[in-house]
Amino acid sequence: MLDLTELEQLTAFADMGTLSMAAEKLHISQPTITRTMQHLEEVFGVSLFVRGKNKITLNDTGLKAVEQARQLLSAADNALRTVRAFDKSLRTITISSCAPAPLWYVLPVLSSAYPDMTIASSIKSMPAICEDLDSGFCQLAILPQNVQYEHYVNIPFLKENLSVCVPASHALSERSSVTFSELNGFNFLLKSEIGFWDEMCRLQMPASKFLVQKDQFEFEELVRESSLPCFTTNLAKDEQNLLADRIKIPVTDSEANVTYYLACHSQVRAFDSLYFYNTCL
Amino acid sequence: MLDLTELEQLTAFADMGTLSMAAEKLHISQPTITRTMQHLEEVFGVSLFVRGKNKITLNDTGLKAVEQARQLLSAADNALRTVRAFDKSLRTITISSCAPAPLWYVLPVLSSAYPDMTIASSIKSMPAICEDLDSGFCQLAILPQNVQYEHYVNIPFLKENLSVCVPASHALSERSSVTFSELNGFNFLLKSEIGFWDEMCRLQMPASKFLVQKDQFEFEELVRESSLPCFTTNLAKDEQNLLADRIKIPVTDSEANVTYYLACHSQVRAFDSLYFYNTCL
DNA sequence: TATTATTACGTTAGGCGTAAAGATT
DNA sequence: AATCTTTACGCCTAACGTAATAATA
Numbered sequence: 001m002l003d004l005t006e007l008e009q010l011t012a013f014a015d016m017g018t019l020s021m022a023a024e025k026l027h028i029s030q031p032t033i034t035r036t037m038q039h040l041e042e043v044f045g046v047s048l049f050v051r052g053k054n055k056i057t058l059n060d061t062g063l064k065a066v067e068q069a070r071q072l073l074s075a076a077d078n079a080l081r082t083v084r085a086f087d088k089s090l091r092t093i094t095i096s097s098c099a100p101a102p103l104w105y106v107l108p109v110l111s112s113a114y115p116d117m118t119i120a121s122s123i124k125s126m127p128a129i130c131e132d133l134d135s136g137f138c139q140l141a142i143l144p145q146n147v148q149y150e151h152y153v154n155i156p157f158l159k160e161n162l163s164v165c166v167p168a169s170h171a172l173s174e175r176s177s178v179t180f181s182e183l184n185g186f187n188f189l190l191k192s193e194i195g196f197w198d199e200m201c202r203l204q205m206p207a208s209k210f211l212v213q214k215d216q217f218e219f220e221e222l223v224r225e226s227s228l229p230c231f232t233t234n235l236a237k238d239e240q241n242l243l244a245d246r247i248k249i250p251v252t253d254s255e256a257n258v259t260y261y262l263a264c265h266s267q268v269r270a271f272d273s274l275y276f277y278n279t280c281l
Numbered sequence: 282m283l284d285l286t287e288l289e290q291l292t293a294f295a296d297m298g299t300l301s302m303a304a305e306k307l308h309i310s311q312p313t314i315t316r317t318m319q320h321l322e323e324v325f326g327v328s329l330f331v332r333g334k335n336k337i338t339l340n341d342t343g344l345k346a347v348e349q350a351r352q353l354l355s356a357a358d359n360a361l362r363t364v365r366a367f368d369k370s371l372r373t374i375t376i377s378s379c380a381p382a383p384l385w386y387v388l389p390v391l392s393s394a395y396p397d398m399t400i401a402s403s404i405k406s407m408p409a410i411c412e413d414l415d416s417g418f419c420q421l422a423i424l425p426q427n428v429q430y431e432h433y434v435n436i437p438f439l440k441e442n443l444s445v446c447v448p449a450s451h452a453l454s455e456r457s458s459v460t461f462s463e464l465n466g467f468n469f470l471l472k473s474e475i476g477f478w479d480e481m482c483r484l485q486m487p488a489s490k491f492l493v494q495k496d497q498f499e500f501e502e503l504v505r506e507s508s509l510p511c512f513t514t515n516l517a518k519d520e521q522n523l524l525a526d527r528i529k530i531p532v533t534d535s536e537a538n539v540t541y542y543l544a545c546h547s548q549v550r551a552f553d554s555l556y557f558y559n560t561c562l
Numbered sequence: 563t564a565t566t567a568t569t570a571c572g573t574t575a576g577g578c579g580t581a582a583a584g585a586t587t
Numbered sequence: 588a589a590t591c592t593t594t595a596c597g598c599c600t601a602a603c604g605t606a607a608t609a610a611t612a
Contacts (some may be wrong), residue, residue: 081324
């Protein structure tokens with residue numbers, strides 16, 4: 001039977017060129033390598049080297065053996081990582097969401113319901129989320145529409161309604177509601193990492209420019225110190241009362257009033273979805 | 282680092298269901314298996330079993346590990362066989378021929394030129410021979426026509442001329458030559474394992490039937506005791522003087538007078554081809 | 563009672579490193 | 588002289604089997 005540590009010594013020799021350097025690389029003695037190479041020839045049952053008086057080289061068969069050894073070592077490494085990843089996946093609930101707001105509700109519920117599980121969440125584009133569901137990378141997905149997938153449970157969850165926030169001095173400040181087409185052309189302050197909202201804004205208001213702020217503090221400072229309109233939703237928590245001085249005007253387009261859906265593998269975590277449905281609402 | 286013998290014990294356990302039976306299967310003691318399973322969990326860094334007081338079972342991760350172990354073990358086995366096969370291929374000259382006659386000339390020359398090499402020859406269909414050349418399965422091919430392959434040396438070798446052998450009483454016995462179309466409709470005795478000749482006869486004489494004899498003795502007996510026509514060529518050696526009583530009439534079709542070509546990888550064994558060219562002719 | 567897993571324990575084989583030898587540049 | 592491979596030698600670990608333990612069906 002092949003021994004992977006022996007194969008590792010073989011590839012080290014192939015990499016280094018001499019037994020001594022291979023030994024040094026692997027922090028073992030030269031005689032050990034010599035013995036291992038002899039033993040490998042026994043195991044393979046073929047000659048792998050051409051031996052000079054104080055020089056040893058791989059022959060053609062040896063090169064073939066090195067090639068096989070490399071493949072086998074990488075396969076072994078893969079096997080190890082595969083099993084570890086699988087084990088971790090059993091102790092991890094992974095959630096892919098199209099937007100941050102639903103996570104604010106889902107994550108606390110999940111982590112208290114599964115205190116010994118790792119909860120991993122990330123915000124992704126919708127195609128990526130669908131792929132995560134398909135591949136099984138995530139067990140739970142949050143989508144802004146009812147994507148009818150076979151074999152997936154898909155139930156409505158939260159509703160999020162977009163409003164634009166303008167200073168009192170703004171042209172639209174007297175309006176009780178607006179549409180995207182009326183907003184199109186204005187420039188807006190936008191936070192980064194808002195999921196599908198970013199893409200939707202660019203789609204619905206192609207004539208507008210969006211000043212995306214990655215840093216929360218800088219974003220808030222700009223909201224305070226500029227008259228540029230920004231957005232909020234019914235789910236946003238404005239603890240700083242940042243938007244106290246601004247007028248909030250609901251956007252009436254259907255695209256601005258989304259219903260989030262929880263999607264998950266049928267059966268497996270369907271009860272979770274129902275649980276959220278009851279707990280969060 | 283994973284140890285393949287440990288993985289083998291793991292799969293044995295998965296196959297057998299209990300550690301004791303796995304130990305029995307592998308001819309080792311139960312404590313060894315117990316220790317190995319514990320060690321495997323250390324190496325993988327994950328739990329692989331659910332343990333009762335006197336019962337142990339694979340958990341989900343364990344099943345995954347078994348799956349990986351099986352793949353790895355078979356990969357290791359493949360690696361071993363690949364290297365051995367490669368080594369053997371270095372000590373073997375493999376020849377694929379479309380007909381037996383050229384081999385009678387090539388094989389003795391080859392084995393005396395390479396006394397320490399194994400000479401392996403087989404008679405195959407032409408597509409199979411071309412595939413053997415492409416895949417490198419054979420180093421030397423003998424084809425009945427000049428197949429122009431890139432990167433292959435291809436030189437003319439022997440000529441073989443077909444004659445039909447009929448008893449003196451036969452309708453054609455006075456002819457000095459015949460064509461396939463004249464022979465078409467007669468039934469013939471044929472030896473098996475004559476390579477492309479078999480297929481060619483059926484192609485050129487579709488109205489004929491061929492009584493193919495696998496056994497040499499039975500074939501000879503039928504030639505002697507029947508008046509059915511058979512075939513011979515200029516290369517055939519009739520040591521028994523089997524055909525002494527028969528009239529040999531050359532077949533004039535170009536398909537019945539073939540030139541064999543030696544094909545091989547350019548450079549590698551081109552000199553062999555030239556050697557045959559000079560030695561055999 | 564028979565079977566199974568695990569722990570304890572003693573033995574031994576084999577693997578490793580040090581040292582030395584032989585050989586090449 | 589320096590480098591490299593291989594052999595010789597001695598130590599010591601670590602792997603194995605036997606025996607014992609505990610628990611189950």
